[in-house]
Amino acid sequence: MNELVFFINNVVISGSVSGSIYAIGAIGVTLIFSIMRFAHFAHADMMTFGAFMVLLLTTLFPAAGASLGVPTAVLMLPLAMLLTAALAVGIDKTFYKPLRAHGVKPIVLVIGSLGVTLILQGLIRLFSGTGGQSLYVDDRKEIFRLALPFEGARAPIVVTEPQIYLFVITIVAVVALHLFLNRSRLGKAMRAMSDNPELAQASGINTNTIVAVTWMIAGALAAIAGTLLSLDVTFKPDLSFFLLLPIFAAAIVGGVGHPYGAIAGGFVVGFAETLAVFNWNVLLRPFRDSLPAWLELPSNLAFVGTEYKIVVPFFILVAILVWRPTGLFKGKVI
Amino acid sequence: MSNSEKTRNPAYTPQDATSARRFPLRELILFGVLLVAVLAVYAIMGAAYSTRMLVEAACYAILALGLTIQWGYAGQFNAGVMGFVALGGFCAMFFSVPVNDAFWGTALPGEFGRVLLYGAAAIVLIVGASKLDRLGVPKPLRTLIAVVLGVVLYLVVISQLREVTDAIESQAGFVGGLGLPPWIGWIVGGALAGGVGYFIGHICLGLRSDYLAIATLGIAEIIKAFLKNSDWLTRGTATVSPLPWPTPGPAELGFTLSRAIYLSFTAVIIAVIFFLLNRAYNAPWGRMIRAIRDNEVSAAAMGKDINKRRLEIFVLGCILMGLGGGILGTFNSLFDPQGYLPLNHTFLVLVMVILGGPGNNLGTIFGAVAVYIIWIMSEPLALFLMQLAVAFGEGAFGWDAPGNMDSRALQARVLVIGLLITMVLRFAPKGLLPEKIKSHN
Incomplete structure (x- = not known):
């Protein structure tokens, strides 16, 4: 029984945590891909920027959350979302719009977004330093231990407070996005533009507005993902290159330009990562006596060590590009 | 945006083609300025330091030539130069270190x-x-x-x-080395990098060009993670040093002379690569590559095998990066997997190529040396500026500066590289020495 609890703690919970973060990040990437038709490499740094804004605001008003009974960082999240959305629109106006106006190939925009990545990274590190910092400035991180009502289950299931916020906020964000894309006029216009930009423009949709709205949504979602990640562990300014690969893998697995696919892809990548680094020997241990004598299990049965975690999204990316480049849900952009 | 005329990079439109037989005024001026800058560095920093800088700039020139044929000749964007450089450095280490x-x-x-x-x-x-x-x-x-x-x-x-x-x-x-001459390691490093490039290119080159950037970015991090964590193969964070040089080392001839000999050795290699690349550029093969870059559909209609040509040029670029990484690793005489950073080994090379002139080999070499000098010199400059800012802040506002200002000042260079990339793309997409486009009237 303890082995099962261990499995739930290490795979189910941590897989859903990283899966939700990848999913929220991948939605932004996939929306930008479907409207602007390029891979936005600066997305992970927009996530870091959002988390940094939360950190700044939390340090400025450390006691603001206590009066409402929530961590200050969570209270500051909407503000950080606004700031990051403004940043995303600003970046588009300053850096990408002139390039688009020149009519360059999409790959030039990709290089431009790498330049933006470096600018953001440099700015964040200049102001925050290079070390990690906790977003819990003045609050305490609650840890919930759920004991199982079974015989012989000694170890409890462990969930932390930020993880609960993470699940709630992810669900809220996904539902809100679903309603926006399907019910609102702007959301429908967005989907029309992602299907066929020329036709959308011809039927009177203002493409500039759509572009701006896309950046705002992507920026706000990036702020959510970055903040939730930093709440769960710590805020680190140099996460971006490690986040980019899983996020892009998630977007491509789900089918580029397909927001629901991106959610599925995020969870696929998140669970694949945790399953791959999980030591399967733990689950086989109870059956050790019933195994034949010649079969001696090695003590470490993980597929890859934790230090090689980044191999997993890459492997998924390669596999999907080889077998099904359109993604699981038939993305539009190939 | 499906209109091919619209999506074409203005850098490659034939209207602004310069005639091939003009007096190379621009080249002369730029290289003259570069020469003055090098002499100034020699005068200020001393011969040993400056020669080291030049050797490293020469190694970066090989990397930049590798990237310029991928980006400039063929329009493929490789965001993982670091990985191929690290592979070359590893092979140089593995082949040249004494037998354990x-x-x-x-x-x-x-x-x-x-x-x-x-x-x-x-x-x-x-x-x-x-x-x-x-x-x-x-x-x-x-x-x-x-x-x-x-x-x-x-x-x-x-x-x-x-x-x-x-x-x-x-x-x-750890396993130790093979005790062979370093140049064998460089060649094998190039071959290994080419092999990895073949694997990546085979998967990604038929798809959107963005996918290649994502995949190369990923493979670079994976190669680094592997080299960093395989203590049995590379000693990981413990680093391996010294790596023997193919030329007489500093212990025998002193720093300046030994580095000068290494520099001339590297210069010969660059000259050979430069000559071969220029021949290839002007050959029918080079014309075909550029035709594919400029208009894929019409090149395909002419019966060119687009994916095969793309794969060829991508692998060739990766081979050059592996080779350059090997030469750089041997020169540093230290194999430290953690020393391979995306900023120093991917984005710096990218700036060299797009600033110097993608597709123009001479421009790329110019860009490599010029950017490397700026990069090396920006370190003391950034520290100086940061100290100035801190002194000003403390004096004027009584601001209490945090202690890690020096590391933050070095991070400011990340910002500068990013700004350079975006500015060059916007205001000088052809680079300082643009690719010469021949018109056959």
């Missing part, structure tokens, strides 16, 4: 060879299982058998490998 008798004198090589044989046998078995449908096994069943067999055999082989590598680490430290 604590490893080769024991039973460990036999053990390691046995695991490698197991691995080969496992691959044969899995490939065989994936062909079971030819024997009449239904396809879903075949896939199931192949996947299950793959998972089980992978776990068996990887746990055996872990045992052996742990034994190597505890008994012998």
Whole structure:
């Protein structure tokens, strides 16, 4: 029984945590891909920027959350979302719009977004330093231990407070996005533009507005993902290159330009990562006596060590590009 | 945006083609300025330091030539130069470091060879299982058998490998080198980088160009993670040094002279690469590559095998990066996997290429040397500026500066590189020495 609890703690919970973060990040990437038709490499740094804004605001008003009974960082999240959305629109106006106006190939925009990545990274590190910092400035991180009502289950299931916020906020964000894309006029216009930009423009949709709205949504979602990640562990300014690969893998697995696919892809990548680094020997241990004598299990049965975690999204990316480049849900952009 | 005229990079439109036989005024001025800058560095920083800078700039020029044929000749964007450089550096280390008798004198090589044989046998078995449908096994069943067999055999082989590598680490430290001349390592490093490039290119080059950027970015991080964590192979964070040079080392001739000899050695290699690349550029093969870059559809309509040509040029670029990485690694005389950073080994090279002139080999070499000088000189400059700002802040506002200002000042260079990339793309997409486009009237 303890082995099962261990499995739930290490795979189910941590897989859903990283899966939700990848999913929220991948939605932004996939929306930008479907409207602007390029891979936005600066997305992970927009996530870091959002988390940094939360950190700044939390340090400025450390006691603001206590009066409402929530961590200050969570209270500051909407503000950080606004700031990051403004940043995303600003970046588009300053850096990408002139390039688009020149009519360059999409790959030039990709290089431009790498330049933006470096600018953001440099700015964040200049102001925050290079070390990690906790977003819990003045609050305490609650840890919930759920004991199982079974015989012989000694170890409890462990969930932390930020993880609960993470699940709630992810669900809220996904539902809100679903309603926006399907019910609102702007959301429908967005989907029309992602299907066929020329036709959308011809039927009177203002493409500039759509572009701006896309950046705002992507920026706000990036702020959510970055903040939730930093709440769960710590805020680190140099996460971006490690986040980019899983996020892009998630977007491509789900089918580029397909927001629901991106959610599925995020969870696929998140669970694949945790399953791959999980030591399967733990689950086989109870059956050790019933195994034949010649079969001696090695003590470490993980597929890859934790230090090689980044191999997993890459492997998924390669596999999907080889077998099904359109993604699981038939993305539009190939 | 589907209109091909609109999506074309204005950098390559033939209207602004310069005639081929003009007086190279621009080149002369730029290289004159560069020469003055190099002489100034010599005068200020001394000969030994400046020669070291020039050798490193020369190694970066090889990397930049590799990137310029991928980006400039063919329009492929490689965001993982660092990985190929690290592979070259690893091969240079592995081939040139003296033989480790604590490893080769024991039973460990036999053990390691046995695991490698197991691995080969496992691959044969899995490939065989994936062909079971030819024997009449239904396809879903075949896939199931192949996947299950793959998972089980992978776990068996990887746990055996872990045992052996742990034994190597505890008994012998690390595998050691082969004690061969470094240039063999450089060539093998180039070949290995080309092999990895073939794998990536084979998967990604038929798809959107963005996918290649994502995949190369990923493989670079994976190569670095592998080299950093494989203590049995590379000593990981403990680093390996010194690496022997193919030319007489500083112990025999002193710093300046030995570095000057290394520099001339590297210069000869660059000259050979430059000559061969220029021949290739002007050959029918180069014309075909540029035709594919400029208008893929019409090139395909002419019957050109687009994906094969793309793969050729991508692999060629990766080979050059591996070679340059090997030469750089040997010169540093230190193999430190953690020293490979995306900023220093990917984005710096990218700036060199797009600033110098993508597709123009001379411009790329100019860009490499110029950007490297700026990069090296920006370090003391950034520290100085930061101290100035801190002094001003403390004096004017009584601001209490945090202690890690120096590391933050160096981070400011990240910002500068990013600004350079975006500015060049916007205001000088052709670089300082644009590609010369021949018109045949």
